[in-house]
Amino acid sequence: MFSVIKRLRFSLLAAPLALALSSTPHAETVVRYGISMADIPLTTGQPDRGAGAYQFTGHTIYDPLIAWEANIGTRPGKLVPGLATEWKVDPKDNKVWRFTLRKGVKFHDGSDFNADAVVWNLDKVLNDKSPQFDAKQSAQVRPRIPSIASFKKIDDYTVEVTTKNVDALFPYQLPWFLIGSPAQWDKLGRDWAKVATQPSGTGPFKLDKLVPRERADLVKNAAYWDKARLAKTDRIVLVPIPDAVTRANALLNGQVDIIETPPPDVIPQLTAQKFKIVQNVTPHVWPYHFSTQPGSPWTDIRVRKAVNLAVDREAIVKLLGGQAVAAKGQLDKSSPWFGKPSFDLKYDLPAARALMAQAGFTKANPLKAKIIIAQGGTGQMLSLPMNEFIQQSLAEIDIQVEFEVVELENLYLHWRSGAKADMNAGKGITAINLGYVTADPFYALTRFAAAKYIAPNGVNWGGYDNPKVNEAIDKIGATFDTKEQDKLLTFVHEQMVNDALMLWVVHDTNPHAMSPKVKQFVQAQHWFQDLTTIGM
Amino acid sequence: MLGYLFKRLLYTLPIALGVTLVSFTLVYLAPGDPLNAIAPADAPADVIEALKVAYGLDRPMPVRYGLWLVRAVQGDLGASISTGRAVASEVMAAVSNTLVLASVAAAAGVLIGCVLGALAGYNAGSWLDRLASALSVVGVSIPHYWLGLVLTIVFSVKLGWLPAMGAGPGGSGEWLWDGEHLRYLLLPAATLSVIPMGIITRTVRALVADTVNQEFVVALRARGLSRVAVFQHVARNAAPTVLAVTGLQVGYLMGGSILVETVFAWPGTGFLLNTAIFQRDIPLLQGTILVLCMFFVALNLLVDILQPLVDPRMGRA
Numbered sequence: 036m037f038s039v040i041k042r043l044r045f046s047l048l049a050a051p052l053a054l055a056l057s058s059t060p061h062a063e064t065v066v067r068y069g070i071s072m073a074d075i076p077l078t079t080g081q082p083d084r085g086a087g088a089y090q091f092t093g094h095t096i097y098d099p100l101i102a103w104e105a106n107i108g109t110r111p112g113k114l115v116p117g118l119a120t121e122w123k124v125d126p127k128d129n130k131v132w133r134f135t136l137r138k139g140v141k142f143h144d145g146s147d148f149n150a151d152a153v154v155w156n157l158d159k160v161l162n163d164k165s166p167q168f169d170a171k172q173s174a175q176v177r178p179r180i181p182s183i184a185s186f187k188k189i190d191d192y193t194v195e196v197t198t199k200n201v202d203a204l205f206p207y208q209l210p211w212f213l214i215g216s217p218a219q220w221d222k223l224g225r226d227w228a229k230v231a232t233q234p235s236g237t238g239p240f241k242l243d244k245l246v247p248r249e250r251a252d253l254v255k256n257a258a259y260w261d262k263a264r265l266a267k268t269d270r271i272v273l274v275p276i277p278d279a280v281t282r283a284n285a286l287l288n289g290q291v292d293i294i295e296t297p298p299p300d301v302i303p304q305l306t307a308q309k310f311k312i313v314q315n316v317t318p319h320v321w322p323y324h325f326s327t328q329p330g331s332p333w334t335d336i337r338v339r340k341a342v343n344l345a346v347d348r349e350a351i352v353k354l355l356g357g358q359a360v361a362a363k364g365q366l367d368k369s370s371p372w373f374g375k376p377s378f379d380l381k382y383d384l385p386a387a388r389a390l391m392a393q394a395g396f397t398k399a400n401p402l403k404a405k406i407i408i409a410q411g412g413t414g415q416m417l418s419l420p421m422n423e424f425i426q427q428s429l430a431e432i433d434i435q436v437e438f439e440v441v442e443l444e445n446l447y448l449h450w451r452s453g454a455k456a457d458m459n460a461g462k463g464i465t466a467i468n469l470g471y472v473t474a475d476p477f478y479a480l481t482r483f484a485a486a487k488y489i490a491p492n493g494v495n496w497g498g499y500d501n502p503k504v505n506e507a508i509d510k511i512g513a514t515f516d517t518k519e520q521d522k523l524l525t526f527v528h529e530q531m532v533n534d535a536l537m538l539w540v541v542h543d544t545n546p547h548a549m550s551p552k553v554k555q556f557v558q559a560q561h562w563f564q565d566l567t568t569i570g571m
Numbered sequence: 572m573l574g575y576l577f578k579r580l581l582y583t584l585p586i587a588l589g590v591t592l593v594s595f596t597l598v599y600l601a602p603g604d605p606l607n608a609i610a611p612a613d614a615p616a617d618v619i620e621a622l623k624v625a626y627g628l629d630r631p632m633p634v635r636y637g638l639w640l641v642r643a644v645q646g647d648l649g650a651s652i653s654t655g656r657a658v659a660s661e662v663m664a665a666v667s668n669t670l671v672l673a674s675v676a677a678a679a680g681v682l683i684g685c686v687l688g689a690l691a692g693y694n695a696g697s698w699l700d701r702l703a704s705a706l707s708v709v710g711v712s713i714p715h716y717w718l719g720l721v722l723t724i725v726f727s728v729k730l731g732w733l734p735a736m737g738a739g740p741g742g743s744g745e746w747l748w749d750g751e752h753l754r755y756l757l758l759p760a761a762t763l764s765v766i767p768m769g770i771i772t773r774t775v776r777a778l779v780a781d782t783v784n785q786e787f788v789v790a791l792r793a794r795g796l797s798r799v800a801v802f803q804h805v806a807r808n809a810a811p812t813v814l815a816v817t818g819l820q821v822g823y824l825m826g827g828s829i830l831v832e833t834v835f836a837w838p839g840t841g842f843l844l845n846t847a848i849f850q851r852d853i854p855l856l857q858g859t860i861l862v863l864c865m866f867f868v869a870l871n872l873l874v875d876i877l878q879p880l881v882d883p884r885m886g887r888a
Contacts, residue, residue, distance in 0.1 A: 073846040074654065083609065083653065163621075170625045171609055171655055178614045228655055246742040247656065247664075248838045248846065276736060276836045277845075280720060284735040285836075288727040412849075444851050447612040451619075482613070494613050 063269040064571045066553060069285050069294035071413075073277040075251040078234045078242055079227050080215040081160065081172040085413060086472050086562035089211075091273055095253050095566050096143075097213035097236030100134055100153065101206050105565040106264065108315050108557045111370065114206055118148060118214055118237065119194075122206060124515055129201040130184070136192040140260045144235040146218035150188040155217040157186045157196075167220060169227050179211035201513045203520060207475040210563065239266050239567045250274050253566070267555055267570030286310065286548055293556070293569065297548040299356025299417070309551050314358060314544035315558040316367045318473040321359075321416055322537035323406060323425075323466045324483075326454030326497040331465040332402050333497070337394040338434075339535035343380050344387035345432045346425055351541055354424060355417060358546045362539035364532040365471075366479055369560075374525035376532035380539060387432045401433040406466040407459070412443030414470030416543060422468060425540070439464055453490020454497045467496055470543070474561060476520075480527050481508050483536070497536070504530045579875045583868055590868065591643065594860040595636050598853050605853040609652050626652060639857070648858035653850050658858035661843065666825075666862060668743045669832075669839030673824035675760040680767030680824075681817055687768075688775025689806075695780040703772055710769025716830040719762040723834070726758060733758055736836040743838050759835040763828055767820040774816045778809035811882045818874035822867040 076088035080097060094105070102117035118137050125131035140148040158165035160173040161183060182198040182205045189195050198205050219235035220227075232245050237260065240253035251273040255266040274291055276282040279298040285291045287308065297305060302312060323342070325333035333339055348361035363380050366373050396402045411418045419440075426436045439462065441449070450469055452458055459467075473479035482488050485508045486500040504527055511523045531537075549556060555570035606614075606622050623629045627638075642649065648658035684707075691703035727735035739745060739752045746752055782788060782805045791801050825840070832841035840859060847855040 073842075073849070077654065085611065170622065174606075174610045174614065174618060174622055177618055178611050181615070228657075231655070246744050247654065247661070248842065249738070249742040249744075274737070274836075278833050278836070281723070281736050281834055281836055284720075284723050284728050285737075288731065288735040290734055290736065442849070444849065450612065451614070451616075491616050493615070 065270045065272060066268045066293060066569050066571065067272045067274055067291040068566075068569075069274050069276045069282045069291035071277060071279070071282065071295045072275050074248045074275055075245060075273060077171065077175070078231050078245060078251070079169065079172055080156070080213050080230075080234070080236070081175040083171070083175055086474060087413065089562070090564040090566060092242075092251065093213055094238065094563060095240040095271075096234055096238045096242055097215060098238050099210045099213050100136075101209040103210040103559075103561060103563050105559040105561055105563045106557055106568050108559055111316075111560045112563075114210070117210075118153075124203075129203075129513070129515070130198045132196045132198065132205060133189070134194045134196065136194065137260065138192055140237050141258070142216035142219065142235045142237055143241045143256065144216050144219045144222065146216055146235075148214065148237055149191050150194045151191075152214060152217055153194045154186060154188050156212070156214045157183070159215075160212070161186075166225065167217070171227075176212055180208045182208060203512055203515045204476050204481075207477060239264050240271065243270070248275060264565070264567045266567040271566055271569065283548070286550065289550070292550045292553050294548050296358075296546060299354075299358055302356045302358075302546075302548075305548050311549045311551065311553070312546055313549060313556060313558050314546040316360060316369055316560045317543050317545040318367075318475075318479065318561060319414060319470060319543040319545070320362055320365055320473055320537075321414075321421070321468075321470050321540045321543065322362075322365075323468050323540075324496045324537050326459070326465045327500075328454050328460060328498050330460070331454070331497075332404050333465055335394050336535060337390040338396070338402065339538070340378060341387040341390035341394070341432055342429060342434065342538045343378075343535050344383045344390070345434075346428045346538065346540060347382040348380075348541060349382070351421060351424055354420060355541070358544050359416070359541040360544060362541050364528060364539055365483070365537070366473060366528055367542050370479075370528075371521055372476070372480070372524040372528050374529040376529045378533045378535060380532070384431060391432045391434075396433050398433055401435050403435045403437070404465055405437045405439060405463045406468060407439040407441060407446060407449055407464045408468040409443040409446040410440050412446075414472070414543070415443060415468075416470065416541070418468070421540070425538075450494065450496060451490065453495075455490070466538075472562060474563075476511065476524050480524060480531065481511065484508060484527055484531055499531075499534070499536050501530060501534060575879060576876060579872055583872055586868055587865065590864040591640055591861060592636070594857050594864060595639055596632070598856045598860070599632070601848075601851075605652060605851045643858075643861065648861070649854040651847075651852050651855040653852045653855070658854050661855060662840070662858050662862045664743070665838060665840045665843040665859070666866075668738055668746075668837065669825060669841070671738075671746060672756065672759055672763060672832075672837060672839055673821065675756055676763035677767060677817075677821045677824050679760065680764040680820065681771055683764070684768045684771025685775050685813070688772040689779050689802075691772065691776040692779025692781075693783060693802075695776075695783075700776070703776060707769040707772035707776070710765045710772070712769075713765060715762060715766070715828055716834050718765060719759065719831050719834040722758050722762060736834075738837055759831055759837050762835075763824060763831050767817075767824065770820060771813065771816060775809060775813055778812055779805055782808045807881070811878045814877055814881060815874055818870050822870045825863065825866050825870070 070091060072084055076082035076084045076092045078092045082088040082093045099117045100119040102115050104112035104115045119134040120137050121135040123133050136150060142148060159167045159169055160176050162168060182202045184197045184199040186196045216235035220230055223229040223233060234242050239256050239259045241256050243254045244252040253271045255269050259265055276285055279296060282294040283297050283301040286294045306312060325339060327334050352359045352361055360367060364373060364376055408422050409415050409418055422438060429436050446469060449459055450467055454460060482494050484499060484504050486505050488495040489498050490496055507523045507526050511520055514520045552571055555568060557568040606619055610618060610622060646659060650657055651661060687703040691700040694700050723735050726733045734755050737755055739755050788801060791804055829841040829845045832839045833845055840863060844859050847859060
């Protein structure tokens with residue numbers, strides 16, 4: 036009897052409590068994200084700090100006309116409709132592209148997205164006479180949309196863009212170009228500094244708070260036009276923590292819930308404490324890019340092939356705590372453009388030694404080479420240990436490598452100038468070590484393989500010039516049949532590998548470490564990540 | 572005294588001008604391109620050229636220096652190439668964060684250093700002296716960043732008592748002198764205080780040990796003065812040198828420690844300098860260096876003013 040009364044009393048007390056709890060407003064879900072940058076990337080529309088910054092203040096606040104599918108991790112993404120529902124090249128004039136814009140989309144400030152907004156944004160970055168022109172945003176995106184010659188509004192929801200040349204790969208440039216609100220810029224006194232703190236795009240997140248170098252709060256845009264990409268978290272707080280160990284400590288301490296690139300030596304501790312490590316194939320390669328200019332030791336294909344056979348890539352992956360994939364070429368094997376190169380990148384010291392002997396190099400007559408490297412920085416992975424590993428590996432095949440170690444910013448200068456430039460050739464530098472983004476056909480292949488992009492006209496650093504490859508690249512630009520385009524891109528990649536254009540070492544896997552509280556995160560095979568997939 | 576003050580003020584003018592010249596030109600000596608702060612790594616030559624013109628980097632160095640100096644005198648340090656934000660406000664925000672950190676670190680360092688140094692000096696040759704000397708050597712020699720990491724691993728990661736990084740739960744803009752915020756301050760301030768503590772311990776120890784053996788101290792003791800009264804005389808004799816060393820140490824701390832502020836992601840001047848250096852953000856670098864140098868000049872001026880107040884002989888000299 037006593038127990039019945041007790042149970043009844045408990046029920047009477049518990050019922051209103053349960054009712055009260057169920058009617059409590061939904062508590063805000065918050066994920067704190069420790070990012071590897073020293074500052075929050077630009078929030079005005081075109082993020083600075085490279086491809087990796089687009090996931091933070093680019094594709095969160097804004098949308099492009101054509102988007103990259105970043106909410107899938109099991110295969111490489113593809114181009115998908117963004118603010119343009121359709122894009123077509125004019126069959127009569129292949130330089131003209133028509134974009135049909137999405138109707139009913141509003142910017143965060145409530146203004147309408149339409150053709151005027153697209154033209155205004157193109158003027159913002161390409162027309163230095165326009166009042167809204169912003170040199171900083173222009174500098175970020177102009178090199179990424181080099182094909183655009185002109186543009187105009189056809190009607191409220193149609194925009195026409197004309198390219199400089201026939202360029203079938205043009206759509207790949209557009210995920211980089213993001214659309215901001217002209218009305219917001221007007222409302223904030225046409226002041227980009229004010230827009231930085233109160234930006235307005237059409238994206239799945241709105242910027243709620245910005246403290247430079249300390250935090251940016253992104254809150255869910257519940258009215259986002261793409262219901263399939265509604266954010267799974269109400270608020271994501273971006274916290275810049277440039278030091279890798281500090282980032283890991285902040286995760287272990289519970290100050291953040293997810294971090295980029297945990298240091299390899301902390302990973303065992305993280306996994307032992309039930310933190311999750313997530314990584315995926317990422318369009319990145321860590322190579323030595325050879326000079327093929329006269330006088331360079333790398334002009335001999337036997338030497339280039341020998342070095343590719345002399346490096347134990349799996350040992351380097353181990354050195355990196357498993358946070359990399361051994362390279363088989365410029366692209367990862369899972370890429371649709373990898374193909375079937377006849378030259379297999381593997382660890383085969385006897386074959387490497389034989390090639391070096393054929394090329395005339397022996398212990399008594401070693402090959403001497405000076406290679407410029409960075410001491411570290413974005414995309415450089417564990418630069419110094421990896422380079423020292425390779426230095427020792429190449430010593431095994433009678434190559435004496437001398438490093439010129441510079442800061443990454445300085446390395447960029449050497450890169451842009453090309454192998455022929457005095458700052459490189461004049462100092463005896465014949466190869467450069469720089470991590471490359473390989474996100475799309477241009478970034479992965481054509482910019483390195485086409486003779487028209489030999490530096491300083493582009494970043495074909497070493498001066499690679501293969502007529503067959505040049506011809507294929509010209510054809511790619513004029514081929515609108517995607518299957519044919521893929522075939523040509525595959526051919527280009529196969530040729531690059533067969534010519535051993537670079538010493539390809541590893542592909543980064545862009546690891547993330549997450550607290551057990553974070554239940555969902557889809558890591559795309561790209562530098563563009565979709566933060567809407569993060570869920571508690 | 573007024574003449575002394577006027578002379579000291581007059582000296583600061585050429586020093587300040589020299590500081591502006593050095594802080595403007597020195598940053599251009601480092602290899603690399605300032606436009607890396609704004610342009611992607613693969614930006615073509617025409618984009619780079621257009622940017623050079625847009626940011627005035629195509630002008631000769633003396634012209635750039637002159638324009639910068641005129642603006643700097645009016646308090647306008649230009650805008651960051653990387654972010655477009657005003658350098659003056661960026662630097663002042665960072666200075667205020669470093670001030671919070673440096674003031675606590677300096678207070679702890681000076682206080683502990685003076686106590687340890689005085690104890691060691693008074694008891695020269697004893698175990699206390701050896702202990703204090705050992706601590707000061709450790710303080711001076713221990714790498715900052717290493718100590719910071721060790722403290723974080725122990726107190727943040729293992730024990731979970733203190734935050735591992737940051738300047739407060741809501742960021743530095745919402746700094747308050749309350750318990751919650753002080754928890755964020757403890758580890759970086761403790762790390763930063765170790766060097767001034769070591770240096771001041773050694774300085775005070777040497778001065779006190781030297782002074783207590785001087786004849787006037789023997790005479791004071793012979794007159795039957797209490798230990799406290801004797802100590803007051805010793806302290807007054809040591810004060811000018813300690814003041815000078817403290818001024819220098821506080822100046823160093825105000826410059827922010829790049830390593831400590833990076834290890835603790837503390838948004839101060841060191842963190843700002845680190846960002847500016849790696850981004851080749853020249854206006855930000857120039858502005859930060861200038862403001863920090865001026866702080867140093869002002870601190871030295873303050874020490875010069877305070878010293879004759881403590882030791883009137885210096886004013887007469």
